[in-house]
Amino acid sequence: MLAAARAEFAERGYDKASIRAIARGADVDPALVHHYYGPKEQIFAAAIATDFAPALEAPDVVQAGGPDALGERLTRFILGVWENPDTREQLLAIVRSAVANETAAAVFRDLVTTRLMTRIAGELDIPDPKLRSELAAAHLVGVAMLRYVIKVEPLASADLEQVIAMVAPAVQRHLAGDA
C-alpha cells in the first residue's frame, strides 16, 4: 500500500491523488487503505516519510564530527542526496505537492520540523539554534532549487566540489552562530 501511495502522490501530486487509485495500485479495498492510514493527509505523511528518508539522515551527519567542518559535512551530504537521480525525483515529487497544496505543505513542514530541524538544532550550542539551522537549510534548499530544479547556468553545470566549497562557508557561519 505504501509503495502504491508513493507512486500515486509522485505521479499526480497531493491535490489529484485519490485513495481509490492507491487502493487499485495495491490491489486492496479502499476501506483497507483508510483503515490502515486514515485520511489522505496521513497517507501522504507516511509516503513522504519514506521518500524523504535519505535527507532524514542529516542529523547523523551533523553528529558525526566536530563543529568546525559541520557546514561542509552538511552541504556535501544534502547536495549528494540531490545529485542522485532517484532520490532527486523523490524530493522533487514532495516539493511539487508542497508548493501546490497547503495541506501537503503542512504535512511536509511537520516532518521537516520534528524529524530534521529540531534534531539538528538540538546539536548546536549557539543562540537561536532553530532559526539558524533553518537559515542554513534554506541556503541548501535554494541551491537545490536553482541547480537541480530550475537548472540555472552556470550553477547547474558547475563542478560539485566548487559549489560545495562556495556554499559550505555560508552554511558553516549560520550553524556556528556567526553574524
Added chain:
Amino acid sequence: MLAAARAEFAERGYDKASIRAIARGADVDPALVHHYYGPKEQIFAAAIATDFAPALEAPDVVQAGGPDALGERLTRFILGVWENPDTREQLLAIVRSAVANETAAAVFRDLVTTRLMTRIAGELDIPDPKLRSELAAAHLVGVAMLRYVIKVEPLASADLEQVIAMVAPAVQRHLAGDA
C-alpha cells in the same frame, strides 16, 4: 489576453492551462491568442514576464548604491517582494508551474538568466560573477521557500529585520566574492 493568460496559468498551472480557456477568459477567438503570442510556452513567457516584474527590479537595487551594503539591499528588496501578499501569490504561481513542468522551468530559467542574473553579474567586479550571484540568489530563494511557502517555524514568524540581519551577510559574501 495577457490578464486572462496570467489568471489561467496561476489557477491551473502550466501543464493544465489551455489556450482555449485563455481565449474564453479574454473573450476572443483561440486563433487570435495563437496569432499574437504563438504556442503555449510563448504565452507563458509573456505572462510570467509580467508576474515576475516586481523581482526584475533587483538589478536596479544592485546599482543603486555601493558594493558594501549590496547584500543587505538585495536581501531587503527580495524578501520585501515576498512579504507583499499579492506579489507573493504571483511568484508562487510561477514556482508551482516551474517545479511541475520542464518546459515551464525552461521558460522561467531563460527569464531569470537574461533579465536578472546576467544583469546583476554585470555589475559585479569579482571572479565567477554569474555563479556567485546565483549562489546569492539561491540563498534568498531558499529563505523564501521555507518562510513563505513551507512556512517552517520559527523562520516563518521571525521578525523580518532579524531575518535580513542574519541572511544579508551571507548574500554579501557571495556578491563580494569572499570564500
